[in-house]
Amino acid sequence: MAIALRFAAAPLRLRLVSPAPPAIGGAGDGGRRGGGGAARIGVLGRARCRRRRGGGGRLEVAAAAADDSARCRAKGVGAAAAAAETLGGIGVGGGDQLSVVMKFGGSSVSSAARMREVAGLILAFPEERPVVVLSAMGKTTNLLLLAGEKAVGCGVIRVSEIEEWNLIKDLHIKTVEELALPRSVIHTMLDELEQLLKGIAMMKELTLRTTDYLVSFGECMSTRIFAAYLNKIGVKARQYDAFDIGFITTDDFGNADILEATYPAVAKRLHGDWIRDPAIPIVTGFLGKGWKSGAVTTLGRGGSDLTATTIGKALGLREIQVWKDVDGVLTCDPNIYPNATTVPYLTFEEAAELAYFGAQVLHPQSMRPAREGDIPVRVKNSYNPKAPGTLITKQREMDKVVLTSIVLKSNVTMLDIVSTRMLGQFGFLAKELDHVVEELEKIAVVHLLQQRAIISLIGNVRRSSLILEKAFQVLRKSGVNVQMISQGASKVNMSLIVHDSEAKQCIKALHQAFFEDDVLTEVEEEALHMS
Numbered sequence: 001m002a003i004a005l006r007f008a009a010a011p012l013r014l015r016l017v018s019p020a021p022p023a024i025g026g027a028g029d030g031g032r033r034g035g036g037g038a039a040r041i042g043v044l045g046r047a048r049c050r051r052r053r054g055g056g057g058r059l060e061v062a063a064a065a066a067d068d069s070a071r072c073r074a075k076g077v078g079a080a081a082a083a084a085e086t087l088g089g090i091g092v093g094g095g096d097q098l099s100v101v102m103k104f105g106g107s108s109v110s111s112a113a114r115m116r117e118v119a120g121l122i123l124a125f126p127e128e129r130p131v132v133v134l135s136a137m138g139k140t141t142n143l144l145l146l147a148g149e150k151a152v153g154c155g156v157i158r159v160s161e162i163e164e165w166n167l168i169k170d171l172h173i174k175t176v177e178e179l180a181l182p183r184s185v186i187h188t189m190l191d192e193l194e195q196l197l198k199g200i201a202m203m204k205e206l207t208l209r210t211t212d213y214l215v216s217f218g219e220c221m222s223t224r225i226f227a228a229y230l231n232k233i234g235v236k237a238r239q240y241d242a243f244d245i246g247f248i249t250t251d252d253f254g255n256a257d258i259l260e261a262t263y264p265a266v267a268k269r270l271h272g273d274w275i276r277d278p279a280i281p282i283v284t285g286f287l288g289k290g291w292k293s294g295a296v297t298t299l300g301r302g303g304s305d306l307t308a309t310t311i312g313k314a315l316g317l318r319e320i321q322v323w324k325d326v327d328g329v330l331t332c333d334p335n336i337y338p339n340a341t342t343v344p345y346l347t348f349e350e351a352a353e354l355a356y357f358g359a360q361v362l363h364p365q366s367m368r369p370a371r372e373g374d375i376p377v378r379v380k381n382s383y384n385p386k387a388p389g390t391l392i393t394k395q396r397e398m399d400k401v402v403l404t405s406i407v408l409k410s411n412v413t414m415l416d417i418v419s420t421r422m423l424g425q426f427g428f429l430a431k432e433l434d435h436v437v438e439e440l441e442k443i444a445v446v447h448l449l450q451q452r453a454i455i456s457l458i459g460n461v462r463r464s465s466l467i468l469e470k471a472f473q474v475l476r477k478s479g480v481n482v483q484m485i486s487q488g489a490s491k492v493n494m495s496l497i498v499h500d501s502e503a504k505q506c507i508k509a510l511h512q513a514f515f516e517d518d519v520l521t522e523v524e525e526e527a528l529h530m531s
């Protein structure tokens with residue numbers, strides 16, 4: 001639950017803004033990433049990084065290799081198999097150290113064809129020794145959640161008829177068959193999954209703990225298939241379940257936090273195995289093990305990004321790559337406005353703020369390990385590997401930066417509090433929103449304003465007046481009244497609250513003004529002039 005607040009002069013007025021709570025239980029994409037379960041006031045703390053690393057010039061190599069893969073396909077040869085053949089398999093010699101993490105999201109591994117492409121991408125860098133992190137295939141996590149919900153009410157006998165369960169089964173069996181792998185690769189997993197759904201049907205109950213166990217099957221299956229495929233084409237690979245190799249978390253099922261003990265444990269296991277018997281590690285994203293319960297936990301929707309950055313920090317790797325289905329982090333959500341363009345560089349702080357305020361492209365917590373380890377994160381497109389993507393580092397040249405990206409968080413509830421008795425009152429914000437309202441009603445008039453949206457302007461707050469001047473001009477022209485503005489202590493984010501129904505129109509108008517119109521040149525010139 002995120003809370004933004006505003007103080008005003010007497011009578012003291014305070015506004016809290018809270019999005020609908022993040023839900024692992026929500027099966028639609030709308031349930032993705034709410035920014036964590038803990039109440040948060042204002043903005044993220046400042047990032048503190050120690051040193052900088054070079055990003056490296058590997059993109060051209062990727063592009064060239066992708067071209068080769070395309071040529072192999074044209075000749076009717078499996079791209080990955082051909083690449084492995086050309087390279088004589090990836091030379092996983094004991095002397096070489098693991099050097100990068102490559103994380104592939106669900107969209108990147110949604111079918112057998114996509115798995116071949118991804119294998120080709122990995123093999124395109126023979127000099128790299130990657131740790132590979134995979135999400136569940138395509139929309140498997142959503143399907144598992146829906147199957148679980150249906151199992152609660154359908155009765156044991158009808159479990160086999162659950163549409164989502166059949167889609168999951170068919171997708172994974174088809175993938176294994178198309179990759180010419182034995183069914184045994186996932187047979188046990190599918191059997192266990194069916195048993196679990198029957199168990200849920202029998203109990204007529206689906207707890208958060210069981211939900212985490214249920215969704216873990218997605219990543220457990222995708223990694224087993226992919227590792228088997230690499231081994232089949234002559235690339236030595238080893239599958240790992242994150243909950244078995246030291247990913248220790250809190251027991252907050254659905255949104256667990258990674259504990260410090262994870263870093264040495266994961267490093268020891270992955271490094272130790274690599275030294276003993278080198279094989280590309282293929283690790284399940286998204287999953288961990290609760291430190292008290294010992295049960296499987298999940299890191300919140302999109303948590304595989306966090307798995308990748310955690311491994312990057314644990315092993316002190318050179319670079320963390322997150323491969324998506326877009327050309328990097330974009331100037332706004334392309335689903336809201338398709339003219340969005342790639343943001344070439346970001347700081348960890350900007351990326352964290354962007355993710356926290358709702359950009360689905362990165363998990364909100366994922367920048368933390370990368371920032372702490374000072375390891376560059378590259379966001380790339382597995383469908384378009386030639387595109388340079390976005391490079392996220394500790395620092396970047398900010399002198400010419402005005403606005404970087406616009407983020408929308410919809411379905412937000414705003415709390416409007418008017419009181420003359422709040423001076424000297426403290427402590428109430430640390431509790432949950434319901435309790436906060438209860439407490440506040442003793443001393444203030446409280447209004448819950450629903451269907452609001454937070455528009456976050458991520459950019460150079462040193463130019464806040466310029467950005468706000470421009471933004472307000474645009475919004476005034478669009479006939480939109482801003483209901484609250486918050487900057488807090490952030491160096492990179494200004495947030496505006498508008499009514500939900502006006503939000504998308506605002507994003508388009510702001511994007512046009514800041515990223516498309518000539519008018520931006522004026523702003524830039526002024527900004528340059530001032531610096």
Ligand SMILES: Nc1ncnc2c1ncn2[C@@H]1O[C@H](COP(=O)(O)OP(=O)(O)O)[C@@H](O)[C@H]1O
Pocket residue numbers: 104105106107108135302323324325326328329330331332333334335359360361362405
């Ligand atoms: N600012 C943004 N930049 C890039 N993508 C965004 C942004 N906001 C929302 N998205 C959405 O995020 C998606 C990528 O994130 P995600 O689905 O988690 O990828 P993956 O499953 O490959 O890890 C994109 O397809 C895009 O629709």
Ligand SMILES: N[C@@H](CC(=O)OP(=O)(O)O)C(=O)O
Pocket residue numbers: 104105106107135136141142218285286300301302303304305
């Ligand atoms: N499969 C999980 C974890 C994840 O990170 O997925 P993706 O990388 O596809 O966003 C989810 O859907 O939330």
